[in-house]
Amino acid sequence: MLKEQDLGNWRKTHGLSEINPAIGDQQVVIMGWVSAVRDHGNIQFIILRDITGEAQITAKKSEVGEQLFAMIKEVKEHSSIAVKGKIRPQERAPNGAEVIPSELAVFSIARKAAPFVTQGKTSTVGIDTRLDLRAVDLRRSYLQCVFRIRQTLLNSIREFMSRQQFIEVSTPKMIATATEGGAALFPIFYYNREAFLAQSPQLYKEQLTMAFENVFEIGPIFRAEPSRTNRHLSEATSIDIEKAFADYNDVMSILERLIVNIVDSIKDRNKPDLAFMELSMPALELPFPKYTYSDLIDKLQEAGEKIQWGDDISPQALKSLSDQRMNGFYFIVDWPTSAKPFYVKPSAADEKISESFDLMFGPLEMSSGSTRINRKDQLVERMQKQGLKSDSFDYHLRVFDYGMPPHAGFGMGLERLLMALTKLDNIRDATFYPRDIDRLAP
Amino acid sequence: MLKEQDLGNWRKTHGLSEINPAIGDQQVVIMGWVSAVRDHGNIQFIILRDITGEAQITAKKSEVGEQLFAMIKEVKEHSSIAVKGKIRPQERAPNGAEVIPSELAVFSIARKAAPFVTQGKTSTVGIDTRLDLRAVDLRRSYLQCVFRIRQTLLNSIREFMSRQQFIEVSTPKMIATATEGGAALFPIFYYNREAFLAQSPQLYKEQLTMAFENVFEIGPIFRAEPSRTNRHLSEATSIDIEKAFADYNDVMSILERLIVNIVDSIKDRNKPDLAFMELSMPALELPFPKYTYSDLIDKLQEAGEKIQWGDDISPQALKSLSDQRMNGFYFIVDWPTSAKPFYVKPSAADEKISESFDLMFGPLEMSSGSTRINRKDQLVERMQKQGLKSDSFDYHLRVFDYGMPPHAGFGMGLERLLMALTKLDNIRDATFYPRDIDRLAP
Numbered sequence: 099m100l101k102e103q104d105l106g107n108w109r110k111t112h113g114l115s116e117i118n119p120a121i122g123d124q125q126v127v128i129m130g131w132v133s134a135v136r137d138h139g140n141i142q143f144i145i146l147r148d149i150t151g152e153a154q155i156t157a158k159k160s161e162v163g164e165q166l167f168a169m170i171k172e173v174k175e176h177s178s179i180a181v182k183g184k185i186r187p188q189e190r191a192p193n194g195a196e197v198i199p200s201e202l203a204v205f206s207i208a209r210k211a212a213p214f215v216t217q218g219k220t221s222t223v224g225i226d227t228r229l230d231l232r233a234v235d236l237r238r239s240y241l242q243c244v245f246r247i248r249q250t251l252l253n254s255i256r257e258f259m260s261r262q263q264f265i266e267v268s269t270p271k272m273i274a275t276a277t278e279g280g281a282a283l284f285p286i287f288y289y290n291r292e293a294f295l296a297q298s299p300q301l302y303k304e305q306l307t308m309a310f311e312n313v314f315e316i317g318p319i320f321r322a323e324p325s326r327t328n329r330h331l332s333e334a335t336s337i338d339i340e341k342a343f344a345d346y347n348d349v350m351s352i353l354e355r356l357i358v359n360i361v362d363s364i365k366d367r368n369k370p371d372l373a374f375m376e377l378s379m380p381a382l383e384l385p386f387p388k389y390t391y392s393d394l395i396d397k398l399q400e401a402g403e404k405i406q407w408g409d410d411i412s413p414q415a416l417k418s419l420s421d422q423r424m425n426g427f428y429f430i431v432d433w434p435t436s437a438k439p440f441y442v443k444p445s446a447a448d449e450k451i452s453e454s455f456d457l458m459f460g461p462l463e464m465s466s467g468s469t470r471i472n473r474k475d476q477l478v479e480r481m482q483k484q485g486l487k488s489d490s491f492d493y494h495l496r497v498f499d500y501g502m503p504p505h506a507g508f509g510m511g512l513e514r515l516l517m518a519l520t521k522l523d524n525i526r527d528a529t530f531y532p533r534d535i536d537r538l539a540p
Numbered sequence: 541m542l543k544e545q546d547l548g549n550w551r552k553t554h555g556l557s558e559i560n561p562a563i564g565d566q567q568v569v570i571m572g573w574v575s576a577v578r579d580h581g582n583i584q585f586i587i588l589r590d591i592t593g594e595a596q597i598t599a600k601k602s603e604v605g606e607q608l609f610a611m612i613k614e615v616k617e618h619s620s621i622a623v624k625g626k627i628r629p630q631e632r633a634p635n636g637a638e639v640i641p642s643e644l645a646v647f648s649i650a651r652k653a654a655p656f657v658t659q660g661k662t663s664t665v666g667i668d669t670r671l672d673l674r675a676v677d678l679r680r681s682y683l684q685c686v687f688r689i690r691q692t693l694l695n696s697i698r699e700f701m702s703r704q705q706f707i708e709v710s711t712p713k714m715i716a717t718a719t720e721g722g723a724a725l726f727p728i729f730y731y732n733r734e735a736f737l738a739q740s741p742q743l744y745k746e747q748l749t750m751a752f753e754n755v756f757e758i759g760p761i762f763r764a765e766p767s768r769t770n771r772h773l774s775e776a777t778s779i780d781i782e783k784a785f786a787d788y789n790d791v792m793s794i795l796e797r798l799i800v801n802i803v804d805s806i807k808d809r810n811k812p813d814l815a816f817m818e819l820s821m822p823a824l825e826l827p828f829p830k831y832t833y834s835d836l837i838d839k840l841q842e843a844g845e846k847i848q849w850g851d852d853i854s855p856q857a858l859k860s861l862s863d864q865r866m867n868g869f870y871f872i873v874d875w876p877t878s879a880k881p882f883y884v885k886p887s888a889a890d891e892k893i894s895e896s897f898d899l900m901f902g903p904l905e906m907s908s909g910s911t912r913i914n915r916k917d918q919l920v921e922r923m924q925k926q927g928l929k930s931d932s933f934d935y936h937l938r939v940f941d942y943g944m945p946p947h948a949g950f951g952m953g954l955e956r957l958l959m960a961l962t963k964l965d966n967i968r969d970a971t972f973y974p975r976d977i978d979r980l981a982p
Contacts, residue, residue, distance in 0.1 A: 102915070104888065105787055105946035113705070129785045131750065131943050149705060149753035178750075178914075178943040180785070205785075206914055209941040233939040236751035245752070249708055256698075263555070263591060266691055270973045271713070271760050272726070272737075272775055274980045284714070286737065287727045289764065289977050295714075295728065295737075302973060305982070308573065308620075309678035310687070311591035318713050318759065322731065333714055343571045343622070343647075345547055446546060472620075472648055473544065493982035497675040499651040501573050501620040504547035531712045531744060535731050538716045540747070540935035 100172045100204050108180050108203050115151035118195045119187040128153060128197060129180040131237065132173055132208075133216060142170045145192075146181070147237070154191035155181055157199055169202050176208035176234065214238075219375065225524055232531055232540055241527065243371035244520050247364055248528070251516060252316065254363035255337060258356050264312040264339060269302035271295060271318065275490045282322045284332075295320035298509055300441065301494045303340040304470055307505045308497060314339040316512070326535060328524045329462065331513060333533040337465075340507035345469040346453045349506045350429060353457055353465060354386045357427060364519065377521060380426050386457075387428040394419075394430060408434050413461035424460065431455045440480040443469040457510070459518045467508025474498035542614045542646050550622050550645050555592035560637045561629040570595060570639060571622040573679065574615055574650075575658060584612045588623070589679070596633035597623055599641055611644050618650035618676065656680075661817065667966055674973055674982055683969065685813035686962050689806055690970070693958060694758065696805035697779060700798050706754040706781060711744035713737060713760065717932045724764045726774075737762035740951055741780050742883065743936045746912055749784040749947045750939060756781040758954070768977060770966045771904065773955060775975040779907075782949030787911040788895045791948045792871060795899055795907060796828045799869060806961065819963060822868050828899075829870040836861075836872060850876050855903035866902065873897045882922040885911040899952070901960045909950025916940035 111127045130148035144155040159167040173179060182201035187194060212231065214223045216238045221228060228235040235241065256266070272286060273296045284295040299315050306313045319336040341349055361379045365372070372378065391411075398405045403415050416424065435444045435452040445451045453469035471477045474495055478488045488495065513528040526532035531540060553569045572590035586597040601609040615621060622645040630638035656665045658679040663670060670677040677683065698708070714728060715738045726737040741757050748755045761778040783791055803821045807814070814820065833853075840847045845857050858866065877886045877894040887893045895911035913919045916937055920930045930937065955970040968974035973982060 105785060108785075110785055129945075130753075131945070149707065176942040178784075178945040205946050206940075206943045208943045212942060230935075231939060231942070233747035233750045234942045236748070242751070245707065245709075252708060253698075253702070256695075260695070265591065265687065266694060267687075267972055268760070268777055270775055270975055272762065272975055272980065285729045287729075288980055291980070293980055302982075305675035306678070306972065308675045309684070311572075318710070320714065333712055335710055342620075343547060343550075343552055493672075497673060497982075498648075500618040500654060500673070500676045501648045501650045503571075503573070503620040504647050530709055530748065533712055533714055538714065538730055538733070538735055540744075540939075 100169060100207060102204055102207055105205065110180075113150035114146060114148045114153040115193065117153040117185060117197060118193040119185060121185045121195070123184065125182060125184060125200075126197065127180060127182050130178075132175050132177045132179060133237070135173060135175055137171070142167065144170065144173060144179075144181075146179070152192050154188065154196045155183070155199055156186075156188070156191075156196040162199055166199065166202060169204075170199065173202075173204065174208045174211075176212060176237075177204060178206040179204050225526060229526065229532065229537065230540070236530070240375060243368070243375050244516065244522065244527065245530075246371050247368050247520055248512075248516050250364050250367045251360055251512065251519075254360045255314075255316065255356065257363075258359045259314045259339065262312065262352065264314045264341075265310045267299075267303065267306055267310065267313045267315050268317060269296070269299040269306075269315060271320070274493075282324070284320050284322050297321050298336065299338050300439075300509070301491075303338055303507060304441065304502075304505060305494070305497050307340050307342040307503055308501065311342045311503075312340075324535060328526075329514065329517070331525055331529060331532055331534060334514075334529070335512035337510040337512055337515075338507065340470075340505055342503040342505045344506045345504070346431075346455055346467060346506050349467050349508055350388075350431075350455055350457075351385070353467065353508055353510070354384055354427070354429075357386075357457075358382050358384060360515075361519070375520065379519065382427065386426075387423045388455075389428065389430050390432045391430055391434065392432065392451075408436060410437065416458070416461040424458070427457065427459050427464075429455045429457055438468065440484045440486060441468075441470050441477065443471050444480075453506075455508075457508075459515075462514065462518055464514055464518065465508050465510035467506065469504075469506040472498070472502045472504050474502075542611060542649055544647060544649055545645055547647065552622075556588060556590045556595040557593035557635065559595040559627060559639060560635040561627060563627045563637070565626065567624060567626060567642075568639065569622060569624050572620075574617050574619045574621060575679070577615060577617055579613065584609065586612065586615060586621075586623075588621070594634050596630065596638045597625070597641055598628075598630070598633075598638040604641055608641065608644060611646075612641065615644075615646065616650045616653075618654060618679075619646060620648040621646050667968060671968065671974065671979065672982070678972070682817060685810070685817050686958065686964065686969065687972075688813050689810050689962055690954075690958050692806050692809045693802055693954065693961075696802050697756075697758065697798065699805075700801045701756045701781065704754065704794065706756045706783075707752045709741075709745065709748055709752065709755045709757050710759060711738070711741035711748075711757060713762070716935075724766070726762050726764050739763050740778065742881075742951070743933075745780055745782040745949060746883065746944075746947060747936065747939050749782050749945055750943065753784045753945075754782075766977060770968075771956065771959070773967055773971060773974055773976060776956075776971070777954035779952040779954055779957075780949065782912075782947055784945035784947045786948045787946070788873075788897055788909060788948050791909050791950055792830075792873075792897055792899075793827070795909065795950055795952070796826055796869070799828075799899075800824050800826060802957075803961070817962065821961065824869065828868075829865045830897075831870065831872050832874045833872055833876065834874065834893075850878060852879065858900070858903040866900070869899065869901050869906075871897045871899055880910065882926045882928060883910075883912050883919065885913050886922075895948075897950075899950070901957075904956065904960060906956055906960065907950050907952035909948065911946075911948040914940070914944045914946050916944075 130146040133147040134145040136143040140159040142157040180203040183199040188196035457465040516528040572588040575589040576587040578585040582601040584599045624643035625641040899907040958970040
């Protein structure tokens with residue numbers, strides 16, 4: 099019988115991707131979880147995985163001895179083990195090497211068979227079965243690629259924003275007042291009063307342009323989204339930027355260069371992942387196409403859609419337009435003022451239109467941005483028009499008395515972008531532990 | 541009368557730190573907020589600040605003309621303005637240059653005098669007055685230095701963890717079950733049921749070692765801290781790491797090298813800030829001193845403290861020991877198992893003692909870590925001993941059936957560390973918008 103043991107003095111000498119014939123005669127200690135076992139009678143194969151890759155352990159009964167062979171025969175998929183051994187060249191194994199074991203440590207025996215396999219691109223079971231056992235599901239090679247790409251995405255955003263002299267900030271997630279009206283907020287019991295979870299860092303990031311000029315934040319946002327779709331989460335990661343002395347054209351230019359930077363970084367840093375996923379990044383050209391909202395409404399009406407100026411544009415409607423350029427990234431600009439939150443600046447030339455944009459990828463919205471109002475009286479007027487009580491924004495409005503610069507910014511959903519770039523069917527797979535109306539665990 | 545105008549076609553050509561005599565005869569456009577004005581009769585000086593630094597605008601009536609001079613005379617501190625002009629060498633001005641204005645744009649007039657000054661190291665008013673107007677308060681030079689150091693801290697942590705092959709993760713902030721008992725949690729109304737804000741990513745980061753081996757997260761945590769102190773926040777930023785195939789000694793080694801990396805990065809990247817703050821970083825030597833909990837209890841008892849084995853060690857008690865090495869960073873290791881949460885691994889040699897540590901800086905706790913239990917039965921037993929219902933941890937316990945590796949990790953408070961390194965009196969100044977029992981706004 100296999101026995102579990104503590105880590106004790108066992109320490110890894112090599113990551114699995116480092117296991118290759120160049121190691122020669124040196125003894126290695128490798129650790130990971132068992133992703134596959136193959137029983138060929140008197141030969142046992144174990145495929146071991148760690149964060150760096152995988153390696154093959156080959157145990158011939160005649161070579162490793164009966165006792166060790168019997169132990170290895172008992173090792174099950176998903177178990178957590180360590181192996182001491184030597185390297186032998188083996189063309190058919192990962193990195194052209196196999197490990198001939200001389201000692202085995204079993205840290206944790208898998209006691210159940212997982213209800214899904216972790217190899218291959220697609221899963222044979224429904225997403226709920228996978229999410230119920232998410233930590234095991236995340237061992238799937240495809241998801242490992244997705245989350246390595248997520249890491250590139252995060253790093254390349256921070257690198258790009260730092261080069262543009264943006265300072266990283268953190269704004270409070272527990273807030274007293276709803277930012278954009280009261281819809282879709284999670285209430286909290288904050289000591290002895292009511293508060294809410296922030297659905298965006300909007301007002302805080304605007305304020306911070308007063309002191310830090312250019313700010314960005316990558317952090318959680320919370321929306322009590324009542325619908326069940328494949329593209330909404332109740333808890334998501336938002337990439338937010340805000341820039342002083344800029345308008346919406348300036349930040350659109352930053353956003354499209356940011357996207358190019360992200361895509362280039364993924365192509366550069368995730369080659370093996372893209373190869374495994376059989377995935378190519380979209381070809382991008384600057385500047386991204388721009389459509390005005392009004393032009394799109396005309397086109398949609400021509401295409402026979404029942405849509406009026408002032409309506410929102412649904413993904414469904416966009417699919418009805420057969421414009422090649424709309425398969426990739428493009429902007430929809432100059433939205434109706436009435437369709438946008440109170441802090442969005444109306445155009446000086448025509449009050450009905452606002453200095454605003456959405457960044458789209460195909461029919462999916464990736465990001466929303468605008469020039470913001472930087473005058474207190476105009477802001478109060480817009481609040482009142484939208485039925486908001488300016489009193490409850492006192493802490494926000496008061497800083498406008500101290501030289502709020504002209505500013506513009508955008509927010510972009512990290513999971514939306516990751517989903518689009520990695521062609522996931524469901525946004526839930528773009529986050530570690532998704533939250534939605536039905537799911538609060540694990 | 542000064543009139544406010546829109547940004548329009550005004551665009552910055554130079555950051556203020558770039559304003560120097562080498563620019564020569566070229567026309568510049570600079571923007572920022574007014575940090576000081578000086579009225580010398582027929583000469584007006586404006587000190588302008590932006591994120592890069594500051595520059596002096598010098599307006600002589602005879603040189604700039606009466607109309608522009610009259611406008612400049614009206615400009616008040618904190619206003620947001622732009623100036624078009626030429627450079628002239630001026631030894632007494634920042635970077636050896638002054639700007640002779642030819643055109644002025646006022647984007648936002650300061651309508652009130654701030655109740656505090658933004659120059660200098662200390663503030664003359666209480667922290668609540670400053671926090672009520674935090675965006676203006678954050679213009680203080682000292683705080684700008686603090687938050688530039690914060691940025692270095694964040695970047696150097698991410699760089700270090702990436703080099704150690706840790707993957708950055710995000711765990712859910714809305715959770716169904718209290719991690720460490722029910723104390724100090726904020727309840728949320730999650731659709732139609734009760735949930736809580738996460739006080740730590742503990743169980744999630746442990747699970748994620750199954751799939752990603754080495755993970756880290758820098759994100760918000762929430763504690764309904766009932767006390768009013770200068771070192772607690774209700775919403776803080778936690779730096780969390782968790783590593784498979786490691787014990788508490790391994791992660792202590794990572795933590796002390798991380799601290800050295802942070803301090804070296806600050807010394808390297810924040811020279812002007814350290815100079816302005818008259819601040820030096822602590823001298824560090826590896827390894828950090830280690831004291832066992834039991835030895836410290838003995839020492840404290842010798843020093844006359846009323847303390848028993850099993851008690852927590854207060855900052856007050858630590859101050860009573862006159863040990864030079866305790867002024868800097870040091871570890872307290874091997875805490876009583878009863879004093880630690882259920883997931884902390886008891887020592888194999890003595891169950892009463894756990895494989896745990898606190899990283900201290902002087903009398904302040906910076907970080908807490910341990911080897912974790914990776915066996916389901918042992919975990920359930922520890923839950924029951926601490927009066928927790930293992931049923932409510934079903935979603936956590938079930939993944940232990942699939943090969944949970946041995947693992948260890950720590951959590952560290954970003955604001956605590958920033959406070960300690962920059963010698964702030966109050967942790968509230970180490971965060972942009974602090975939250976505590978009394979404060980939920982701005």
